[in-house]
Amino acid sequence: MSKTGKRPTPLSSATASIVTQVRSQRGFDRTAVWIFDLDNTLYPPECRLFLQIDQRMGEFIQRLLGVSFEQAQHLRKTYYRQFGTTLSGLMKVHRVSPGPFLDYVHDIDLTAIAPDARLRTSIERLEGRRLIFTNGSRRHAERVAERVGILDLFEDICSIETCDYTPKPTAAAFDRMIARHGVSAAHSAMFEDMPLNLEVPHALGMTTVLVHDEAGDNPWRVGHAVAKSAAPDYIHHMTTDLAAFLDELPAPSTGATPRGDQGADDGPR
Numbered sequence: 001m002s003k004t005g006k007r008p009t010p011l012s013s014a015t016a017s018i019v020t021q022v023r024s025q026r027g028f029d030r031t032a033v034w035i036f037d038l039d040n041t042l043y044p045p046e047c048r049l050f051l052q053i054d055q056r057m058g059e060f061i062q063r064l065l066g067v068s069f070e071q072a073q074h075l076r077k078t079y080y081r082q083f084g085t086t087l088s089g090l091m092k093v094h095r096v097s098p099g100p101f102l103d104y105v106h107d108i109d110l111t112a113i114a115p116d117a118r119l120r121t122s123i124e125r126l127e128g129r130r131l132i133f134t135n136g137s138r139r140h141a142e143r144v145a146e147r148v149g150i151l152d153l154f155e156d157i158c159s160i161e162t163c164d165y166t167p168k169p170t171a172a173a174f175d176r177m178i179a180r181h182g183v184s185a186a187h188s189a190m191f192e193d194m195p196l197n198l199e200v201p202h203a204l205g206m207t208t209v210l211v212h213d214e215a216g217d218n219p220w221r222v223g224h225a226v227a228k229s230a231a232p233d234y235i236h237h238m239t240t241d242l243a244a245f246l247d248e249l250p251a252p253s254t255g256a257t258p259r260g261d262q263g264a265d266d267g268p269r
């Protein structure tokens, strides 16, 4: 995918190495639910949406608390590290109502995102259920996925509102997603750009895929160096090209379980 909207070159022997299987013990032969993170997973980090969100979170805190932008940014980073997300910190420490915060920080310019026909084709061919699971708001996920041109391919969006504002990577967030959407972890695959967000789904029995890139714009992104040299055990597969990775997957076998036959939570904890 490219910012110019030009169709990318097809997967060749030169680019085949971008599809890296790190661990072979859990593949996709049982996958009936395809779960995708949104930001920097379903569009490239070069779009730098997080820089806009980052700026607006700082502005929100600046206005809320009447502090300088620098002080606001310091607080934001502190809350991110301490509570997992800036919003969690604001809710717990300052009793901030999440709706106005989410509306403000996600009111961003999406023109950097180009429609991605190649990714659309790759996702469309996946048999089974497809979900977006994001720490962002539902409205943000809808806007972004619409812009990419893939919104209609997904059954639903599990947003931060759906999870009662409990974010990934906590086990509680995954438990809520699984319960709300009737997902069987053992029959699911999770695609993410944040390595730490794959630890819990791995423990639950999901197949895990790290979609990574050198040019991440999230200043707290963890794991590039770790993932490249010695990926943690909870990452089964890695790719820098999600569409190519999906295209390389073997055709589904009869082992996948359709919706309705899944246990509510039959994966190992």
Ligand SMILES: [Mg+2]
Binding pocket: 037, 038, 039, 040, 041, 192, 193, 194
């Ligand atoms: Mg992400």
